[in-house]
Amino acid sequence: MSAKSLTRTAVINQIEGGAIQATSWVLKERVRFDRERIISTTWSEYPILRFSEVPEVEVRLIPRPNTDPLGAGEAALAR
Secondary structure: OOOOOOOHHHHHHHHHHHHHHHHHHHHOOOOOEOOOOEOOOOHHHOOOOOHHHOOOOOOOOOOOOOOOOOOOOOOOOOO
16 A cells, blocks of 8 residues: 555455455355356355454555555455
8 A cells, every 4th residue: 555545444445355355265265166067056055255254354554645646456365
């Protein structure tokens, strides 16, 4: 994160949501296949992180008021 947060709560929400989604991708989400096709065809068959499983996420923004705003982007899951 660089520069001043124009909408602080929106930046925090963006980062929290990305961290939770990345956690779900890594720990739970998968598409199931047989030899010919996708067999997980409904949302009830697609595993995702449940609200009761969501970890606490703490976001700390670093103030850098002397730089131009660039946006938060999709910073939660870096490859």
